Amino acid sequence: MAGLGSKAASVAFDSVTKVYGRDVLAVDRVNLNIAPGKLVTLLGPSGCGKTTTLRMIAGLEMATKGRILIGDKDVTKLPATDRDVSMVFQSYALFPHMTVIENVSYGLRFSGYSKSETLERANAGLSLVGLDRYGARLPSELSGGQQQRVAVARALVLEPQVLLFDEPLSNLDAKLRRQVREEIREIQQKLGLTVVYVTHDQEEALAVSDEIVVMKNATIAQIGTPRALYDAPADTFVADFIGEANLIGCEITATDGDMAEIAVGSARHSLPSRGLKPGKATLAIRPSRVRVVEGKGLPATVEKVTYVGARMEYTFAGDFGRVFAVSDNVDDPYRMGDAVNIGLAASGPVLVPDA
Template structure:
């Protein structure tokens, strides 16, 4: 039997505000994180996501509002009084200590028997794939291995909530993908309640049960990765999650309870109207939803290729059209169009969403 146990707890913010003088870093934020789920706080620098994480950890306190963990009010409890641990961006390993000493450090501050501490530390290292590395120093490990040690050190404390503060930002792109998958697999296998902070949209979509998108100290939208990508509620979320071409269009009429007729330049589209009134709207078009062809087709419009960039698996196009500049991703490498060519574009059924007008 594993010497490590999990006691996942829910997290709740009730109209939490954190102000620094007249500046509100977090402004009346409310959300609930279910036990055993991974929720990501996502947003640009300065949006309030790290301050929110630090308030869960007890490293900062709200100016107003209430924080509950496992149904217990922890609003004014310090970090040492909460059953929460954090994996930091910088790893924060002790360079003079061995791997197992780093992992055991938090446990040695308690009164556990030495044998139990060692068993828990070894199990933590096994869970992160570092069994056999116990006696190495951090300087003898790669960046990814050091991050695994930091995760193991947090796991052995058996927290109610495990926090990740930009944990992969110091790793190269290939290792980031591997580590994010490992973190997600570990979280799911152990049933940990986890809160993850990142500014990387792809990373957030890959690891999360739910994503809380923050902008200017408030929540812009909360939902599953699919909700946020396919049904953004405003221009900011549409552009921040996965990137989108934001175009001015017209909702001509609602044709039934769900669908509407939309005009974009010379293109006629049938799309979910999302309860918008007829009139000016914004059309959010994902780059992969723009089909680029050398030949005109049904319901297509001409565009000039301003730039074409070959990236091995696909081509990135910068296009100029009657309804605006476009960024498109094309997968047909055999029919690539060069800069200066005339393209004919049409829109796929998925990846095109109506938003309120500007």
């Protein structure tokens, strides 16, 4: 890591809007503050505005309205070359005719470093991503995961104020995705980098982020830590998008201060009201929080059983609809057609407003 340091900066969006052509609204009055040294993920379905937001930070797209600040500097009108940010692309974007060390050194050649200092910094970058002995190879001689690490090293050696990742793991298989995301997170924390990371993969976002910005229809649906978004989603959209929630109808029968009494069929439960009033409501239950109970509960039938190695996956059907559940008990699974009773765990179910 010798020779590489951090000059992490904050990123701020002040009512930023991006319109393509006359009427294609890609980002709508977004306000966002990213603290220096944090990894913040922009998460959402295709077309929600997350990649456009990232590209506006990079200067690859210009804001139609509003201001973008990196640190204390207004960069709204500045081109990409004047923003002191680096971007790691989904496609790696390595030069196929250059060796690994030449790829990593490429940007440094235009940064005023001497030949020896360029080589030293490039080697430090390769060491940081665990590719010390790969400098003489061509990209075609590397695996997908190794190529992605070269792309990360090339961005890191420039010591940007902000490091941007655009779907960096989408071309990797599941095992490599997990490994490389852990490496990216470790490097980010070790160097104290400000990182803005775009993905549509909820598990990836939960695993790497200090904060997650969930986007929907060109706006921000919710900002929070991974646990806050998972345990207390702002509405049914966030609940369903983060972690695959079961959304079932319920009745709020009474409220007392911040608590609500709810009824789902014959089951009764007490939980935070989250500002909702008595009447019909929606309950979000994570698959891992669905409980099969002895005695009283919601009658259900095991409709589907799937073994996926480390866990069982079930679909339970009843008058409440269908719920998806997971269980670590792979040795004594339920069978299709079994009659069970579904209970509401003491923690986990949460009331959510409609999106």
